[in-house]
Amino acid sequence: MPEKYEKPGITELIINFIQKYRKALLISFGSIMVIIIALIIFFSLQERLVLQAFNKIDDFYKQYEELITRLEFSEDSINPVISVDLRNDMFLFLEEINLFTGSNSGFAAARAYALSANLYELMTDWQQAENAWYNAARAAPRTYFAPIAYFNAAVAAEEQGNNSKAIELFNMALEYGSDFPAAPRAQFSIGRILESQGDRFAAYAAYQALLNNWPDDQIWANLAQSRLIILSMGLF
Numbered sequence: 001m002p003e004k005y006e007k008p009g010i011t012e013l014i015i016n017f018i019q020k021y022r023k024a025l026l027i028s029f030g031s032i033m034v035i036i037i038a039l040i041i042f043f044s045l046q047e048r049l050v051l052q053a054f055n056k057i058d059d060f061y062k063q064y065e066e067l068i069t070r071l072e073f074s075e076d077s078i079n080p081v082i083s084v085d086l087r088n089d090m091f092l093f094l095e096e097i098n099l100f101t102g103s104n105s106g107f108a109a110a111r112a113y114a115l116s117a118n119l120y121e122l123m124t125d126w127q128q129a130e131n132a133w134y135n136a137a138r139a140a141p142r143t144y145f146a147p148i149a150y151f152n153a154a155v156a157a158e159e160q161g162n163n164s165k166a167i168e169l170f171n172m173a174l175e176y177g178s179d180f181p182a183a184p185r186a187q188f189s190i191g192r193i194l195e196s197q198g199d200r201f202a203a204y205a206a207y208q209a210l211l212n213n214w215p216d217d218q219i220w221a222n223l224a225q226s227r228l229i230i231l232s233m234g235l236f
Helices: 010-020 022-068 084-103 106-122 126-139 145-159 163-174 183-196 200-213 220-235
Strands: none
Touching: 022 084, 022 106, 084 106, 106 126, 106 145, 126 145, 126 163, 145 163, 145 183, 163 183, 183 200, 183 220, 200 220
8 A cells, every 4th residue: 555645744845955965055145145245345345435524524614614704805896805815715715615525525516606696796706606506406306405405505606696596596496485484585586586577467476475475474475465455556
C-alpha cells in the first residue's frame, strides 16, 4: 500500500525556498545593504553641506552689518552717502554672495540673495535689487520668505517706473494667500498703481477686492474704503 503524502508546512516551504535561492537572496540582500549605506552617506553629506551653508550665511550677515555701520547720512537726502571705498567693498561682498548662490540653493541661497538685494537698494540700483529679490523668492518658493521677496521685488520694479511688472510681482505675492501677512498692503498697492495710471475702473475693482478679502484689516481696508468713495464720485 503506497505511503500517504503529507503536504509540507509553511516553515518547511520557506526553508526550502531559501536553500534553493540562497545565492540570489544573498546578492539581493547585499545590494539592499549597499543602497541603504549609500543613502545614509548621502543624507549625512547633505546635512553637513546645509549646516556649512547656514554657517556661511551667518558670516555674511556679520559682513553686511560691518558694511552698514560705515554708511553716512546727510540732512539733505534720505539716501545714505556711500564713499568710494565702501562702494568697492560692497561690490566685493556682492561677488562673494554671487559665488555662494551659484553653488547653493534653498533657504540659505534665498537669504544670501536678500542680503545682496538690500545692498543694491542702498546703492539705489533698483534693477539689480528687483532681480535679487526675485531670485530669493525662486530659491525658496515654498517658504514664508517667498511672498515677502516677491513684494520687495515689486517695490523695486515700481521704483524703476515699471508699473506693469510691479503689479505682476504683487500678484505673485498674493498667490500665497493667508501665508502672506502683508497681502492687504500688496492688494492696496495694485489699486494705487492702477489709479495713478488713470485706470479708475481697474483701481476700483482692486480696492473692492481688498475689502472683500480682508474686510477686518484696520489700515489697508480703511484706506481702500476711502479711495472707493473718492473713485465712485467720478465713476457712477
